[in-house]
Amino acid sequence: MTERGGKQMRANRQYETVIGLEVHVELATKTKIFCGCTTEFGGEPNTHCCPICTGMPGTLPVLNKKVVEYAAAAALAMGCTVTRRCRFDRKNYFYPDLPKAYQVSQLYLPIGRNGGIEIEVEGKKKVIGIHEIHMEEDAGKLVHDPWEDVTLVDYNRCGVPLIEIVSEPDMRSAEEVIAYLEKLKLMLQYLGVSDCKMQEGSLRADINLSVRELGAKEFGTRTEMKNMNSFKAIARAVNGERKRQIELLEYGGRVVQETRRWDDNKDTSFAMRSKEDAQDYRYFPEPDLVPLELGEEWLAELKSRQPELRDEKRARYIREYQLPAYDAGILTASKAIADLFEETVALCGKPKEVSNWLMVETMRLLKESEQEPEEVSFSPKNLAALIGLLEEGAINRTVAKEIFEQIFRKDVEPVKYVEAHGLRIVQDTGALGEAIREVLAAHPQSVADYRGGKKKAMGFLVGQVMKETKGKADPRMVNQMLLEELEGLE
Template identity: 70%
Template sequence: MSKEYETVIGLEVHVELSTKTKIFCGCSTAFGGAPNTHTCPVCTGMPGSLPVLNKQVVEYAMAVGLAAGCTITRNCKFDRKNYFYPDNPQNYQISQLYLPICRDGGIEIETSAGTKTIGIHEIHMEEDAGKLIHEEWGDASLVDYNRSGVPLIEIVSEPDMRSPEEVIAYLEKLRMMIQYLGASDCKLNEGSMRADVNLSVREAGTEELGTRTEMKNLNSFKAIARAIEHEKNRQIDLLEAGKQVVQETRRWDDAREYSYAMRSKEDAQDYRYFPEPDLVPLSISEEWIAEIRKRQPQLRPEKMARYQQEYGLPDYDTQIITSSKHLADLFEATTELCQKPKKVSNWLMGETMRLLKEQEMEPEEIRFSPENLAKLIALTEEGSINGTVAKEVFEKIFDEDIDPDDYVREHGLKTVSDKGELRDVIEQVVTDNPKSVEDYRNGKEKAIGFLVGQTMKAMRGKADPGMVNQILKELL
């Protein structure tokens, strides 16, 4: 009988912070930009240049730590991690080993198996390295130092996860929390959130951990799930064949669904860590921690509860609206302007979601303003336009953020509610469609629907359907 195995997973998640400037200099952190244009002597490691710590980095790190229930290290410091790598200009990285800024927290996740807390061992601040660009046709590599010195926090979990489902739930919860805090946009495709997976397997029921490997180059949730499944099976196959798992760093190739060894995993002393001599230790006061705590915004769970309580929204609506911080902000701003929470929710959940799906966009890419959505809701509420026209106008708002008042006026889309004018058109429709009129009089209720449709067509969709129905019934 084959043995049962258990997978043990811990994650190291690197998150690029949303500061305007780098961690130790005043260079821009904007994504993109021509190679080596966001650089200076500090972030390119020139001899004699000195780092100066960006206060905002410390505040973001504390905000994330507090949201994850961590203890803030009142006296923390930076260390030098020495290693040679072409995209690491100083030949060391300024990081935190001995006294990281946050320790001992946890994040509660929900999966099909129920709720579970994933422990957070520590969160530390560090600088990012540059980027190597390998020439496709040549044998040269080019270095871009724009990313060098971009501030990172590294969130190190405990080895508490047991399946790809738990890993994805943890990453989604983490990403949502950090986005709500405004500390990072957490875009996996741009590398502002990157996860390294530490994985080992052991016989089910045993306490001792197996030999772990670390997997890098994972830039989507799907790639992470595939890599975990592959590595688990690879390790089980080795153990079943009586071989040993080697502790090493492996690179995942998602296109081929295959991983290969990059290097054997060194221990910390190989990095020759020592206190960073160019930066003074950091003393964090209770007052500073209290100030950050006071500034913490509402996170998703509190927002969901408030939307249900304050606006009477159903649970389903709150789930969808709060699934993106941008969507939640848009909902709140529009509701404040028009005081119609359920109507705002319907537009966001219905037409907005439909257009996002059609155009393969993320909610963060929505460009229209709360003002224009509020104006559209007002136009429909006062009966100035009907539902069909409203959808047409909304598509223009979604694409170009047009002013709906101007658009309706310029294109003559206002609902015709002049009874006399409507009556003339309806009389013509009745004259032109004797068969439907006869069907209706013979008890076929549905025939009136055809006549309403013909009237709306004649009015280019600008009639009030209720009034059309009413006049038709009078005439018939």
């Protein structure tokens, strides 16, 4: 037994991790939640704002209907009960990035409650409960200028619509957390409700985590972890916090209810504020907005317009395109890839061929360039054209892969590219015959080997001919002509 701080370590206890998530998602509306300003990411500081989103005195909010539509669509897709008469509340606190000194949010009557999302980890299915989904506005951003030693405020993000999805404390491991987030992200992307780009902050997750002895009825004291900017960081933060809490308990300490900030570079977290410092937000109903009546018909119509979600799409790919389940799974794992697949197939048919390009080459190049599937930027028409060239036999597969890299990176037009670089297959049998004869003359030993029964020499000779023709020859034709030549000489 180890001793530390005079306290004895407890022996061999088994712990269970209890995790709930609060996920903030920026909605993909063109304009902000209460004014007409653009929601576009970036932009010069304070150029995407107006008197309303900067909370100037006397201005009033007008709710963007699209926000309600998106939030309700998310709530329906997650099996929530939609609150027919919901309303907004004010969350009051002082901070320079919050120009009104209150955030318009929903506390008392959120748009959705009591839903759930099914996840699958290591073949085991499980439903993670959704406690509630509510709408709110985003705050601005503080920028510290170390040169001048001043802090500046950028209000561009002020009033960008968000939904916060609060799960029940139903997750027990980092794997479950990631599976939940993946599923959530896909669902929102498929709904077209959000692009869920973590790098741009349009999906942010806070982790509520506690540990308890296996079999215990009560939850342990939980902490809230913020500032993870990738799924990998989230997984590390979950494991790190689990370890930290267990160690605390093992050495007789106790977990303090607090908010912690994850530092992914240091692979550790720091306490930000304890429960005692927690602010009293003095919520009350927002008097500048009228309660929202969501009619039965409107909801029914919204439901009927709900796009095909991942599971349905996967099933359809198998059925409609006769794709292997494996392919369908990979293609639909990203809405961007699935869209690209469907658009390309619509242009050139050949679903399996399209699938191969996306599953193998695209994924490889994404990995190489450390990009997310959402960042794919080439157009389906160029992939379709490339497949067309292959089908015609105008290029061979090696050349096609080379061109695809150009398509992936620069979205080049394959037909033009082939012409410009002289990559079309050499169909002229005269020129090919000459190249073959040259190769045979240059490599008498190989010819002798072949004739002596070493059929492997054939491969070497084909390679040499390809080299001679700079890869433009059709390998099948090279094979055939070589064979004729070798047999003929006999």
